Amino acid sequence: MDDTIGFGTRRREDLFDRLLALLLAEGFAQLGVADLAKRLHCSKSTLYTLADSKEQLVAKTVTQFFRTATTQVESAVAGADTARDRVITYLIAVGDALAPASDAFMTDLHAFGPTRQLYEHNTAAAARRVQQLITDGVAAGEFRDVDASFAADLAASMMSRIQRREVAVTTGLDDASAYRQLASILTVGIAAAGA
Template identity: 50%
Template sequence: MPSPRRTARQRDLLERLVALLAAEGFASFTLDELTERLRCSKTTLYQLAGSKQELVREAVKHYFREATQAIEQQVADASAPSERVVVYLNAVAEQLKPLSRRFLDDMAAFEPAREVYEANTRIAAGRIRQLVTEGVAAGAFRDVHAAFVGEVVAATMQEIQRGEIATRTGLTDSEAYAELASLIVHALSP
């Protein structure tokens, strides 16, 4: 879905909002605190979305829309099938680095934001499935059930997002994605 047309000022405000929420989470912020931190009026914030809940959802959507574009650009620059899978998962890890644990926890607890994350996780699973299918067709990967691989990746991504992998392994989200990339590529090698 394309992003709404915004003025340069609104795009700047949305970028600053995303950076603030990504660093500090959003559950504890009031609109008054947001306007103070962003140095804008409530009216200006309401031009982005009609309520705090919608504002958070819009910020999360914007973050993932921008992240997806950055990820796909990196994948487009890779040619070998195994490289494309590694690049994809490492790019996802890189895009998640700015997201604080508080933000991820807030997102998991807030249904509208969680829905955006889960939709993006489903898209990521589909993208992995596509990359694996292409790799199998090119003979770079052994013949595997690509949809299953995509679902395993999606399930792991969800556990990473919820902090379960970090709790059980001590890995950061970024490190977990790097390990996932290595695991998938080595498991698929002919």
């Protein structure tokens, strides 16, 4: 019995992973449940075992995307030694985690209320995390005594612009490059004297 449960869980995880890859590549507004089932080589009823509607399926998949991204980002930060390295690693890891998201996905993400709220919630959480990293760096004497809330808000504003592809349009930088630039400018700007 345990093997059956494990197999079912693996199948569900695999289906969510394949669904996420499809949504990240192509977006989701134009795809109905029948389209998703056809593309994923499963039945509509199989998809309905994951969620009761397309909207719920999309929201659950996007939630999983952000959950996985958060785990990846925090894992990367755990290996950084200094406050500056943690901030840089955090911002670059966020960019790397979001790199698979196509323009179509990001457009659909912003256009659909539930996923836009998930995005805004995760951006706010990222801003709080950057604020904590900066606060820790100030306390350790690695950063000058700056207002960590303001620095985090500055980072969050740029993160939102990067994720909405506004930075790419105005500067030509891809997301990963934009996150590297943000990390560099932010950490140099708050570095303690002599650092």
